[in-house]
Amino acid sequence: MSKYEALTGDQAVATAMRQINPDVVAAYPITPQTETVEFFAEYVANGEVTTDFICVESEHSAMSACVGASAAGARVMTATSSQGLALMWEVVYIAASYRCPIVMSLVNRALSGPINIHCDHSDVMGVRDSGWIILFSENNQEAYDNVIQAVRIAEHPDVLLPVMVCQDGFITSHAMERVEVYDDADVKAFVGTYRPKQSLLDVDNPMTYGALHFYDYYYESKRQQAEAMERARRVVLEVADEFNRKFQRNYGLFEAYRLDDAEVAVVVANSTAGTAKVVVDNLRAQGLKVGLLKPRVFRPFPAKELAGALSHLKALAVMDRSIAFGYLDNAGPLFVDLAAALALNGIHIPMADYIFGLGGRDIKPSEIESVYRDLLRVAETGKVERLVTYLSVRE
Amino acid sequence: MAQLKGWREIPIGGVIVEAGNAVEYKTGGWRAFRPVFGQAQCIHCFQCWLFCPDSSILVDAENEKMVGFDLDHCKGCGICASVCPVNAKVIRQAGEKVNRDDPRLCIRMVEEGKAE
Ligand code: SF4
Ligand code: SF4
Numbered sequence: 444m445s446k447y448e449a450l451t452g453d454q455a456v457a458t459a460m461r462q463i464n465p466d467v468v469a470a471y472p473i474t475p476q477t478e479t480v481e482f483f484a485e486y487v488a489n490g491e492v493t494t495d496f497i498c499v500e501s502e503h504s505a506m507s508a509c510v511g512a513s514a515a516g517a518r519v520m521t522a523t524s525s526q527g528l529a530l531m532w533e534v535v536y537i538a539a540s541y542r543c544p545i546v547m548s549l550v551n552r553a554l555s556g557p558i559n560i561h562c563d564h565s566d567v568m569g570v571r572d573s574g575w576i577i578l579f580s581e582n583n584q585e586a587y588d589n590v591i592q593a594v595r596i597a598e599h600p601d602v603l604l605p606v607m608v609c610q611d612g613f614i615t616s617h618a619m620e621r622v623e624v625y626d627d628a629d630v631k632a633f634v635g636t637y638r639p640k641q642s643l644l645d646v647d648n649p650m651t652y653g654a655l656h657f658y659d660y661y662y663e664s665k666r667q668q669a670e671a672m673e674r675a676r677r678v679v680l681e682v683a684d685e686f687n688r689k690f691q692r693n694y695g696l697f698e699a700y701r702l703d704d705a706e707v708a709v710v711v712a713n714s715t716a717g718t719a720k721v722v723v724d725n726l727r728a729q730g731l732k733v734g735l736l737k738p739r740v741f742r743p744f745p746a747k748e749l750a751g752a753l754s755h756l757k758a759l760a761v762m763d764r765s766i767a768f769g770y771l772d773n774a775g776p777l778f779v780d781l782a783a784a785l786a787l788n789g790i791h792i793p794m795a796d797y798i799f800g801l802g803g804r805d806i807k808p809s810e811i812e813s814v815y816r817d818l819l820r821v822a823e824t825g826k827v828e829r830l831v832t833y834l835s836v837r838e
Numbered sequence: 839m840a841q842l843k844g845w846r847e848i849p850i851g852g853v854i855v856e857a858g859n860a861v862e863y864k865t866g867g868w869r870a871f872r873p874v875f876g877q878a879q880c881i882h883c884f885q886c887w888l889f890c891p892d893s894s895i896l897v898d899a900e901n902e903k904m905v906g907f908d909l910d911h912c913k914g915c916g917i918c919a920s921v922c923p924v925n926a927k928v929i930r931q932a933g934e935k936v937n938r939d940d941p942r943l944c945i946r947m948v949e950e951g952k953a954e
Contacts, residue, residue, distance in 0.1 A: 648855070652851070663845035667846075
């Protein structure tokens with residue numbers, strides 16, 4: 444039987460980790476991920492899990508230990524934020540290229556500088572091309588559910604890639620919410636036992652990880668990695684289907700909220716999607732045909748499916764919680780990806796980008812409403828006046 | 839060189855699954871300097887064998903003799919020459935600068951492509 448618990452986002456992730464009971468967790472605490480590591484350390488100390496918990500001296504070491512343990516055939520998890528991810532960066536790429544099915548909770552926090560501890564998405568955007576599968580979570584429930592699914596996605600024999608589960612620093616990581624926690628046995632049955640095909644510790648079949656690849660093999664290795672990412676498209680959905688059936692959820696590549704008959708829509712990830720839903724409901728009550736699309740799977744980017752879901756709109760806005768400096772009037776990465784996805788699928792909708800919430804700046808329903816009001820104007824005129832708008836920045 | 843494999847055929851994650859296949863990779867071509875063995879001076883102490891990072895010192899294990907270099911794999915780093923105690927003795931006794939290709943040395947480093 445599942446039960447409802449009041450959990451912070453960090454605690455929800457730690458709870459999933461407790462139920463998954465990975466072989467190895469190597470992590471270094473960093474705000475706002477710290478609670479996850481603290482709670483998990485407590486589970487280890489209490490004997491609630493049998494995990495080997497490795498306290499390392501930095502995030503670079505954390506991810507290195509994860510790669511080593513994964514190569515040895517262990518089920519491995521970790522968690523980090525912002526500068527921690529930045530320090531791991533080198534090994535983040537290595538984890539993907541060695542095809543280590545590591546699951547990492549990333550509690551999104553702005554990258555320095557200036558130094559900041561609050562939410563934005565600059566950390567995850569820095570590793571969007573690293574070869575990790577990336578999932579977004581609107582709330583604590585989704586963070587919990589995504590971590591459980593991530594294990595199955597990562598370890599699928601057709602994939603074998605690391606998965607990063609994102610949630611918003613403080614906004615969900617430190618906010619207590621009602622979370623349906625499934626029965627331990629059900630979660631264990633869902634994730635199953637990891638049976639790696641190969642292990643560095645298999646002395647009867649000695650092998651080398653991390654060998655030098657020159658111009659003769661590096662390219663083939665990368666081509667193979669691209670194929671795994673392609674296969675992940677199917678596997679993410681298969682795992683979601685099974686999860687939905689077992690736990691009565693509704694996960695897919697993204698969530699379409701009142702989108703079917705909408706004339707204008709906003710695309711926004713993580714917690715702000717929750718705020719935007721309230722705005723959508725309010726505007727719908729006024730008879731305005733507005734909708735929302737909340738991305739869940741960011742890598743692999745479901746370009747075709749997104750284009751399909753948005754093709755009927757008269758105007759579209761993307762809300763980006765980070766900036767792709769120097770690109771298209773300093774638009775955000777999500778906007779850039781989506782613009783390409785629509786163009787390549789032959790869909791031409793007037794679209795604009797709204798940068799918001801950098802360094803944890805609050806985003807209010809009234810500001811999201813202003814985006815919808817802009818869009819309704821664009822839908823009438825067909826003209827985008829400004830490609831990029833900075834919401835709630837002081838002039 | 840062996841036939842190169844396509845991306846579908848190679849093990850995933852860049853793993854090498856055939857133990858000991860480094861021997862198939864001939865690194866001798868990387869050499870700028872070639873070690874040359876002065877058999878007459880050698881005291882067969884095996885210091886060079888111990889230190890060579892490429893396992894390129896050939897030995898006659900039965901008779902406990904150093905016999906030469908595996909030039910298919912030797913990268914010419916000169917570590918063998920620098921740890922050889924006979925070389926040290928020659929340099930110490932010479933009382934003058936000794937070139938790396940001095941014929942008195944037990945292991946000489948000769949520029950690749952040049953005659954010994
Ligand atoms: S030069 Fe270097 S690689 Fe060659 S035999 Fe001497 S120690 Fe070994
Ligand atoms: S170190 Fe010098 S003396 Fe000793 S075995 Fe090698 S070549 Fe001979």
